[in-house]
Amino acid sequence: MLALTPADYDAVGLSIKVALTAMAVSLPFGIVYAYLLTFRDFKGKVLFEVAVNLPLTLPPVVIGYLLLRLLGKQGWLGPLLEAAGIRIIFTWKAAVIASAVVGFPLLVRSIRIGMESIDRQMIQASRTLGAPWYDTLATVILPLSLHGILAGSSLMFARSLGEFGATIIVAGNIPGVTQTIPLAIYEYASSPTSEELAMSLCVVAVAISLVALFLHEVLGKKLVRRN
């Protein structure tokens, strides 16, 4: 039997909430970035590409620290946020931002692969049939890169679910407020008497990941059949 405390249920709920929100918030930006990288040529494109992929190579703790410097009270944007009455650091929103930054390159990469697989002549056909770029994006590019969007969203969801390093620095580890599954397991693992609780949360994490992967496979196959 799973031995879960009320705080564990909060951690599970918060993990799912953070992962889904990070995914939803990042998706429009991911699509725009992937579109620009795939279909547009502009000066500084290489730098743009490097910037998008940077979180992949940086240690998450570094990302967390930089976010803290950016959004913290004494940070670069801190005074502005405080003046607007917005508090981010050590709230669940900080966990969302940390997850979004860390998972963003994975999202963009997958969407980009989906977009690159589209026959360019279809896009040219759409343009010569009277569709402006935004119309072509909505009616040809997005429907035909749905498998990439789906793959990127699944990857980002899974990455967010497991996000630890950046989250603990920027959101802390406050039970019921910012404690996600990895943070709760970390806390249990530090205590010799909480092995069973840690294992229970591991089982929940595996179960959520399996459901996400299963959904990804089923929807992916449906899309392949359609296209």
Next chain:
Amino acid sequence: MEIRVDVKKRFEKFTIDADFAVAGERIGVFGESGSGKSTLVGLMAGLHEPDQGEIVLDGDCLFSSRNRINVPAERRHIAIVFQQPSLFPHLNVRSNLLYGYKRRIVEQRSVDFEALVSVLHLEDLLARGVNNLSGGENQRVALGRAVLASPRLLLMDEPLSALGDDLKFQIIPFLRSVSEQFGIPFLFISHSLVEMRLMADKVLVVAGGRIAEQTTTDALARSRMGLSPVGYINLLKLASPRRLDGLFAYKWGREELLISAGNDKAEAIFELSSKDIILFKQHPEAISARNLFKCTVANTFAAGNRIGAELVCGEKTLVAEMTRQAAAELGVTEGCELFAAFKASAFRRLG
């Protein structure tokens, strides 16, 4: 339709430097693979931006580097039928057909959906997914989709190259009838001289990114007779066949042609190479070739080391070729009378 193009576009290993003005409804763009035909199409349609120059269609400037005008592709109303149909796989046939149609302002729609579907025989395909279509059906849908966008100009970029011979010549009548019935001028791009002659009247010859020549399709075919291993291809559109001694007899003006590759279809197109026509000064006593006609030489022309002779046989004309020496021995001059013979098996049915 009148289009004036004077553009330069430099690529890494290739430069387009095209300067031409052409008027007509059925214009061909002929050139070998890699000569720059498709790039020229992209420049005219607004898919590539020239480095400099000007493109004017029926008096409307579509591109001018001097005046900083570059009308985007979606507002040029120049549709393209590509070599690959490039249909949208997530849409069914009806939605593919209506893609450009819906994006045209109602008052500017010049093609009726039902009429087009009927001309292209697409009635039974409308609800189908495009992945379930044959090669010919795919290309008919692509053509219909482009025409329904009511374009000012239709660019057909090697639309037949991906099709087998049988399908190719089934599609040609559709390409022509759609343009004629809905009054849409076209530029037909191809590296096949036979396709060019079936589709276009005037032709621009592209070589090395430049317009090397502007001529008629027939004049182009004659000038290339000496270069081509199949000589000049006589194209004959024949009708009303009847079976005769194991062959098919087709009406040909006042005469009748005997052809072994015929079929029972009411109409067919055949090709006959200028190399397969044998000329006699006098009527041969007996001959195995089943087609023998008395002809008058209308004119002669030189192509490389060969001499071509345009023969008037009754109401019809044929082009035959021979070496210079043979022409001298036969005394082939304008107005002279000869006998032309060709075998029933010399014809190839195109469609």
